[in-house]
Amino acid sequence: MSFADKYEMVCGVETHVEMATKTKIFCGCSTEFGGAQNTHVCPVCLGLPGVLPVLNKEVVNLAIKAGLALNCEIAQFSKFDRKNYFYPDLTKNYQTSQYDLPICKSGWLDITVNGTNKRIGITRAHMEEDAGKLVHSGETITTSNSSGVDYNRTGVPLLEIVSEPDMRSIDEVLVYLEQLVQIMDYAGISDCKLEQGSVRFDINVSLRLKGAEQFGTRTETKNLNSFSSVRRCLEYETERQAEALDDGEEIIQETRTWDEGRGMTLSLRSKEEAHDYRYFPEPDLMPLVIDRDWVERIRASMPELPAAKKARLQALGLSEYDAGVIIASKAMAAFFDQALARIDDAKLLANWVMGDLSGLLKTNGRSFEDSPVSPEQLAGMLALIKKGDISGKIGKTVLEEIYNTGKDPEMIIKEKGLVQISDEGELGKIVDSILAANEKSVADYQAGKESALGFLVGQVMKATKGQANPGLVNKLLRDKLAQ
Amino acid sequence: MTIFKSLEELHHMLVQKEISCVELTRAYLDYVDSADCWVKAFLTVTADSALTKATEIDKKITAGESLGPLEGLPMALKDNMCTEGIPTTCGSRILENFNPPYNATVTERLNAAGAVLVGKLNMDEFAMGSSTENSGYYPTANPWHLDRVPGGSSGGSAACVAAREVPFALGSDTGGSIRQPAAFCGVVGLKPTYGAVSRYGLVAFASSLDQIGPLTTNVKDNALVLNTIAGHDPKDSTSVPFVKPDYTQFLEKNVKGLKIGIPDEYFASGLNPDVAEVIQKAIRTFESLGAEVERCSLPHTEYAMPAYYIIAPAECSSNLARYDGVRYGYRAEADDMSEMFKKTREKGFGQEVKRRIMLGTYALSSGYYDAYYLKAQKVRTLIKQDFDRAFAKYDVLLSPTAPTTAYKIGEKSDPLAMYMGDVYTIPVNLAGLPAISVPAGFVDGMPVGMQLISKHFDEGTLYKAAYAFEQNTEYHLQMPALLKEVR
Numbered sequence: 030m031s032f033a034d035k036y037e038m039v040c041g042v043e044t045h046v047e048m049a050t051k052t053k054i055f056c057g058c059s060t061e062f063g064g065a066q067n068t069h070v071c072p073v074c075l076g077l078p079g080v081l082p083v084l085n086k087e088v089v090n091l092a093i094k095a096g097l098a099l100n101c102e103i104a105q106f107s108k109f110d111r112k113n114y115f116y117p118d119l120t121k122n123y124q125t126s127q128y129d130l131p132i133c134k135s136g137w138l139d140i141t142v143n144g145t146n147k148r149i150g151i152t153r154a155h156m157e158e159d160a161g162k163l164v165h166s167g168e169t170i171t172t173s174n175s176s177g178v179d180y181n182r183t184g185v186p187l188l189e190i191v192s193e194p195d196m197r198s199i200d201e202v203l204v205y206l207e208q209l210v211q212i213m214d215y216a217g218i219s220d221c222k223l224e225q226g227s228v229r230f231d232i233n234v235s236l237r238l239k240g241a242e243q244f245g246t247r248t249e250t251k252n253l254n255s256f257s258s259v260r261r262c263l264e265y266e267t268e269r270q271a272e273a274l275d276d277g278e279e280i281i282q283e284t285r286t287w288d289e290g291r292g293m294t295l296s297l298r299s300k301e302e303a304h305d306y307r308y309f310p311e312p313d314l315m316p317l318v319i320d321r322d323w324v325e326r327i328r329a330s331m332p333e334l335p336a337a338k339k340a341r342l343q344a345l346g347l348s349e350y351d352a353g354v355i356i357a358s359k360a361m362a363a364f365f366d367q368a369l370a371r372i373d374d375a376k377l378l379a380n381w382v383m384g385d386l387s388g389l390l391k392t393n394g395r396s397f398e399d400s401p402v403s404p405e406q407l408a409g410m411l412a413l414i415k416k417g418d419i420s421g422k423i424g425k426t427v428l429e430e431i432y433n434t435g436k437d438p439e440m441i442i443k444e445k446g447l448v449q450i451s452d453e454g455e456l457g458k459i460v461d462s463i464l465a466a467n468e469k470s471v472a473d474y475q476a477g478k479e480s481a482l483g484f485l486v487g488q489v490m491k492a493t494k495g496q497a498n499p500g501l502v503n504k505l506l507r508d509k510l511a512q
Numbered sequence: 513m514t515i516f517k518s519l520e521e522l523h524h525m526l527v528q529k530e531i532s533c534v535e536l537t538r539a540y541l542d543y544v545d546s547a548d549c550w551v552k553a554f555l556t557v558t559a560d561s562a563l564t565k566a567t568e569i570d571k572k573i574t575a576g577e578s579l580g581p582l583e584g585l586p587m588a589l590k591d592n593m594c595t596e597g598i599p600t601t602c603g604s605r606i607l608e609n610f611n612p613p614y615n616a617t618v619t620e621r622l623n624a625a626g627a628v629l630v631g632k633l634n635m636d637e638f639a640m641g642s643s644t645e646n647s648g649y650y651p652t653a654n655p656w657h658l659d660r661v662p663g664g665s666s667g668g669s670a671a672c673v674a675a676r677e678v679p680f681a682l683g684s685d686t687g688g689s690i691r692q693p694a695a696f697c698g699v700v701g702l703k704p705t706y707g708a709v710s711r712y713g714l715v716a717f718a719s720s721l722d723q724i725g726p727l728t729t730n731v732k733d734n735a736l737v738l739n740t741i742a743g744h745d746p747k748d749s750t751s752v753p754f755v756k757p758d759y760t761q762f763l764e765k766n767v768k769g770l771k772i773g774i775p776d777e778y779f780a781s782g783l784n785p786d787v788a789e790v791i792q793k794a795i796r797t798f799e800s801l802g803a804e805v806e807r808c809s810l811p812h813t814e815y816a817m818p819a820y821y822i823i824a825p826a827e828c829s830s831n832l833a834r835y836d837g838v839r840y841g842y843r844a845e846a847d848d849m850s851e852m853f854k855k856t857r858e859k860g861f862g863q864e865v866k867r868r869i870m871l872g873t874y875a876l877s878s879g880y881y882d883a884y885y886l887k888a889q890k891v892r893t894l895i896k897q898d899f900d901r902a903f904a905k906y907d908v909l910l911s912p913t914a915p916t917t918a919y920k921i922g923e924k925s926d927p928l929a930m931y932m933g934d935v936y937t938i939p940v941n942l943a944g945l946p947a948i949s950v951p952a953g954f955v956d957g958m959p960v961g962m963q964l965i966s967k968h969f970d971e972g973t974l975y976k977a978a979y980a981f982e983q984n985t986e987y988h989l990q991m992p993a994l995l996k997e998v999r
């Protein structure tokens with residue numbers, strides 16, 4: 030009997046999102062990524078004796094925004110708590126976080142997996158401060174003879190989003206995470222740069238026999254920072270748990286860590302040695318009272334979120350697939366919308382954005398964020414095609430020229446003489462000369478060989494350096510050959 | 513002697529050019545030099561920077577610029593207030609080489625007002641204690657009787673003001689640590705409303721209780737210092753944006769019609785009868801001045817002490833977790849990291865600090881949180897409500913500051929016996945109220961303090977009552993005999 034026939038996985042995820050504020054959660058230091066070690070620090074984020082935290086209001090704004098994007102209730106009364114634990118990269122040896130009164134709770138996120146819709150519950154989302162980073166002299170902590178701490182990340186604001194254990198397959202987990210990250214990106218909560226660690230996942234997973242009511246014992250694997258690691262980790266961990274259960278072993282509730290190199294999870298600590306965090310209300314910060322006006326002001330400023338954007342694009346005639354591709358990248362979607370304001374043809378625009386322009390950017394290792402072709406320029410070029418001033422084929426040439434020179438499409442067409450020849454008299458003469466020069470093809474065509482027409486069209490296009498209006502060339506050729 | 517004067521008199525001397533600021537500063541430094549070998553109030557004397565600052569002030573005087581009320585006047589700070597580049601040890605070995613890279617807000621404000629820092633003052637380690645015997649360095653003596661404690665934890669601050677080593681000092685008060693030593697040393701000590709003075713840069717003991725306040729030889733000086741240090745600070749989220757009055761405007765000799773409540777619970781068993789007699793006499797003084805005095809009740813007073821000894825250690829266990837020998841302060845030698853942490857704390861912290869860290873860790877741990885910490889917070893609410901009810905009827909409450917006068921150094925070895933010394937001051941901290949201790953008389957040559965308590969941000973009424981009492985009595989004019997010997 031295979032795994033899937035016998036067991037069902039139950040998974041919930043805690044996602045840590047670094048919020049995109051300019052300054053840290055409790056002091057004025059920069060949150061910028063990179064920078065020499067320990068340069069974005071002050072007495073407050075270093076936790077020196079006597080310092081006090083001051084809450085950055087922008088963090089609260091973003092947390093409320095995230096809560097609204099995830100359909101959460103926004104607490105009217107919220108507070109911060111101290112989570113006491115001893116760790117080298119935590120300067121005060123406690124983390125200021127939120128315990129029993131988080132700012133957001135009871136939300137949800139709708140996902141679509143293989144055409145089926147499913148609602149994943151969001152238990153809560155709360156604000157907290159990030160810790161510093163250990164810097165080892167060697168490869169790992171055990172092979173190093175010294176370790177330093179870089180406190181630049183200490184105090185960077187985090188939003189911890191906790192899901193319900195509602196996911197039942199690896200695909201569901203990945204779709205949930207992808208959509209969650211996309212929403213955080215669109216709502217401007219975070220820059221969502223996974224490779225810089227600005228989003229991290231803790232995966233809780235357990236197995237139960239198919240049809241069983243009760244959850245099995247779960248393990249928690251901490252600090253995964255890519256979708257592929259999540260997939261591999263879940264594949265490994267479900268397999269490991271299934272084998273253990275098959276062998277009649279008990280799963281231990283424990284915290285595990287993902288070893289990317291070896292592709293396996295390893296035990297970090299068991300429940301027996303779990304921390305007693307000794308939470309208590311942070312006495313250095315006042316309770317947070319959030320009036321309804323505050324929430325409504327933020328609701329009014331919410332940008333269009335991915336699901337709404339996708340629905341709008343589909344209503345404009347795009348296929349579900351195309352709409353999905355465009356919203357998958359916030360930058361591409363923004364580019365699309367800016368161009369759409371200038372050209373009333375979503376399908377044509379989608380084809381060029383997803384096709385030629387994407388290709389051009391990809392070949393040059395660039396993205397829509399720093400596209401040398403502006404949305405206005407692309408829309409302008411497409412307008413010329415629609416007007417019949419240039420052919421689609423010339424359009425490709427023009428696009429490349431815009432990309433390379435930054436010039437506007439009209440100017441490129443003018444300078445290069447790329448305007449389409451749509452003058453019947455002028456084209457007629459060229460057609461006549463081609464017909465005269467290719468008697469064999471004419472005869473072939475008249476003998477019923479349709480492909481000869483294609484050759485003749487090609488000759489006309491060649492003679493006009495591609496500027497002839499192809500539709501017109503076709504029409505003229507057919508007319509003249511029928512005579 | 514020139515220097516045994518009030519802030520106002522010293523200010524006048526500078527303005528009238530009877531003495532230069534350098535001369536004044538040197539006079540104080542010389543006196544500290546001769547007196548402090550007896551009192552041992554100072555942990556650090558900052559003679560060089562004090563004289564540099566005095567020179568700058570003299571330039572201002574020569575240039576004819578006007579001087580602020582504290583400008584050019586010497587001061588000293590309890591050693592738990594951060595001073596940039598100047599040792600701030602908190603009376604603990606674990607911070608013995610800690611020179612903060614920043615100033616506390618009170619330090620900044622006093623510096624800006626031109627006060628001249630002459631040194632940092634001894635204290636019970638991390639402000640935990642009631643006698644300054646728990647200092648990691650040495651005990652401070654009471655200037656009235658050198659074999660007696662000055663009280664604590666701001667014992668250094670109270671003793672140095674009582675010995676006239678500086679005209680004013682700042683202390684911090686978590687459960688009575690300004691008022692109780694002020695009472696033991698016969699000086700004026702104010703614990704302001706929680707949130708009236710910034711805690712930024714005050715090395716935390718129990719964050720929700722700590723408050724900085726002035727110790728002076730008389731009420732007017734106290735108001736002058738509060739004028740400078742009080743006010744909202746954006747660096748402290750618990751600091752309140754309130755309209756700060758000029759506190760000296762409340763000083764009048766008249767208290768006719770002032771309603772004074774005398775809480776029965778503060779005169780129960782444990783109060784030394786001689787101290788009680790002094791306070792009764794003080795009450796009669798107020799009556800003779802036209803105040804309306806009435807007995808009243810604060811029924812939850814008996815629960816204040818146990819609640820305090822849950823909340824304060826709980827917060828301290830968290831606040832002191834950062835001292836591990838890694839980033840600053842004392843570090844013990846050891847073979848590995850865990851050993852280093854353990855040894856640093858074993859050697860760096862004293863008994864009382866360890867006791868409270870353990871108490872607090874226990875009280876916060878899962879399974880005990882509801883039974884201890886949560887219950888203590890509920891008691892705290894009841895105590896606040898007691899006071900709210902009282903202040904609906906009375907302008908101030910009057911009590912002894914401490915149940916006894918200063919006891920002998922080494923006399924109280926049982927920590928619980930020492931905790932009882934703060935029985936009248938602790939409820940005030942739990943409720944976040946302002947309270948002042950003023951000299952009210954003597955028992956066997958040792959000073960007795962009277963505590964006056966008022967409602968939130970009503971320091972003005974405290975000063976009014978205290979000033980009227982002071983101006984109609986002569987206790988504050990007496991000085992320890994030691995002073996005559998030293999000079």
Ligand SMILES: [Zn+2]
Nearest residue numbers: 056058071074
């Ligand atoms: Zn900082």
